[in-house]
Amino acid sequence: MVASTWFGLGAALIIGLSLFQVIINPEPLRKVLAFNLLGSAVFVLFGVLARRGGGRIDGVAFADPVPQALIITGLVVAFAATVLAVALVLRLLQAECATQDHDTECRIDD
């Protein structure tokens, strides 16, 4: 087996365990973290496909550029999703905190 296939197998494993965390973990921040792991493993699978489609020119390995471009786009989209999710979690924590303690200490910048 070539190295990229091994990476593909690793990605398959990480997809399974992060999917489990995404479904099962009730802590919002941990869920977001698991999503990032899941997304990253999906991209690796893409990358393995890209490597398979590539080859070697003048001794330098190259990969199919299309999946690479898709992964770069995907990474940026995933970052946008993470930012939004984290902002929502923080806002939710703050709202919860205010309703539970009836005080104004639950500020984000203390």
Place this chain on the structure above:
Amino acid sequence: MTELAVFGGKQLVVLALIMPLLGALLAFTIGGRTARWIALLTALVELVVVVSLAWIVVDQQIVVEYQLGGWEPPLGVRLRADGATVLVLLTATVVMTATMISAHADWQPLPDQHETRAGLVFWTLLPALWAAFNTVLLSQDLFNLFVALEILTFCAVPLVCLNGKAETFAAALRYLLFALLGSVLYLLGAGLIYGLWGTLDIGLLALEISKLNRYPPALSLALGLMTAGLMAKTAIVPLHLWLPPAHAGAPAPVSAILSAVVVKAAFVVLLRLWFELMPGSADTMVAQTQGVLGGLAIVLGGVLALRQSRLKPMIAYSTIAQMGYLFLVFPLAGAASAWGAGLLHLCSHALAKAALFLAAGQIITHFGDDRIDHLAGLGHVMPLTLLAFGVAGFSLMGLPPTGGFVAKWWLLQAAIETGHWGWAVPILFGGLLTAGYVFRVLAVALRPAATPALAASTVPHTANAMILLLALSSLLLGLAALGTGLPPQ
């Protein structure tokens, strides 16, 4: 009118996509009091663009295609508009424009304010969401569809908690997490498909798949993952939990857009996958499962809608039931009328549901109460709003001659034609449940109030006009469909 001098179909397809995008970016950049006017102007221009495009496609009976940047697939990305696409495009345009006009007076800055938070967010994200939805309809590329679906989510989620109430943050977060899970499964599937054929263009893939004698396991896995992901986004039972709090908790104009337009996007992609990539899969396990889940959604959504004590949650649960009808299209795909029925139901539900949510919003604002048991006297103080609510409700339950009636009739025809009579049960039972919750509201609202009911304020004429327009469009859609005779093939 057949050939516009400057703008042919090709140009209109591109404009349909970029006009709302440009509007959203400009509304954000300029902001202040101008943002609202930019968004409204965008809506009007987009209305003209989409109506012209629909006219060209329907009148000349053509399919418009456009290769972005001139790069042919598989290298480039292609836009494509056929009759079905422009029908959905037109419906979404009517819903968006009517909603924006009816909400034009909301979230106004105070005289000493430059801009409000909710105002800027609403008038920026609404056109942005629109651009994303149009991209979902027009794009032929599986990855481009992923990006568009993500933008749709990122625009819809903040709108859910626009009012800043604590409970809506939880609803928005849950919505986001469901949508993200859906996206990541979809992306995984799309990646596997690229690995098989080195292209993401739906047209080219359909060609490759049609050459196969038996499907490779990777394709089955990819389609399974994509279907599961898209089903989470369409809130089909048992993945429906996120929808009611999000759709009921959002401000009414946002609820209208979410229930009428946003949930339909993932369904449109699902239709593409199963009707274009994998035609003739009506009798497969997947299609049967989709049908069973659809049937469950019809019953569960209907029963839960009946049990709600407030108007907006009731309408939100009704969305779950009505999305269920759409999923019956998959097991009935063998019949010629199934595709048309699904399309018609999608559009008539969009129009009716937008009218219902906007009417509910006006009732909350101007009647001051949305508890269903407290609606007595509503017919007296807000007759036009209630009339629109009633007409939309009739379309939802499928009374002739509304769009909802024709769609359900065609679905029944498909059930008979394919010999799968069993599917008629949820269709008919769901109609009864819908009639139950719609009449429950109407019965209370038409009753005179014990003490003469007073409206806190009068509904603006423009809002009433827009709600009536949406409700009547849903009715007219049925008449138009009946006029064409047989369902389209």
Place this chain on the structure above:
Amino acid sequence: MTLTLFADLGLLIILLGLAIITAFARPAFVAVAAYMAYGLVMALAWVRLAAVDVALTEAAIGSGLTGMLLLGAVAWNQRQTEAHPRRRQIRLQVPATHPLLIIVVAAVCAGVSAVLAWVVVTLPEPPTLQVEQVRLALPATGLGNPVTGVLLAFRAIDTLLESVVLVFALVGVWSLADDAAWGGRPRSLRLVQHSHALTLLGQLLPPFGVLMGLYLFWAGADAPGGAFQGGTLLAAMWVLALSAGLAKVPAVSNRQLRLLISIGSLLFLAIGLAGWAGGVGFLGYPAGWSKALILIIEATLTLSIAVTLGMLVAGRPHRALPR
């Protein structure tokens, strides 16, 4: 050959270990730290998969910015828990809390892994992937880096949408502000009140970082690098300067700020439309002009991305501007 395979397997084992820690470690801090390390090792793995452009983006966005964001959130949550020990933690509804149901979910996830693994091993030889097509079409764009060719020419629509994703995500983050704080500045990014070391770092590092970021954007046309990688590095430098207290986070009502955020997408759209007027179609480039136009788009995108990412990390507006 066997030696590199050996190295790859080592890399893979480290990745798996870090992934398991990220997913299952009890303290959230450990999990986030493991994820940041995972991102860095993953960048190495991307190099091994011959995807240097991805490696740069993964290191910058996947590990760096995401890690910073999550670390900040976890730290805030921790401080709150310490300050309010009786506070109930937020728990999301999960479908399965019963051990038996958890086993079912685990079985389904393991099934997904197993099927995916089987598919990876049994995938047929790569068919007509697009390597050849891209190579044939690349000279028309005047670019040397095929990835940039795909991003800015062949699939320009994806990149256009990707740049607007960041703008709309920022609107989404801002939308979570209190009404009273609207128009104001996000919270200060200053980590500590008076840290000479950080101030010094904040003064010393940015010039080099900015140079590096500009280089990445410039090199992106022909070598690995590009707008997103360069933009991220610039953003990181800006955030560093903000954390050191060397600059203030701008207020969200600032017109220039908004223009900086959207100018990349707007210019991309404008050049796309110009291509249309020039007869090469929307998002097309006239022959001979493509490299110049792509460089202009990338330069503006780099700037917009840097500002937008920085503002995304800074978060929602927090204090109203004084009237």
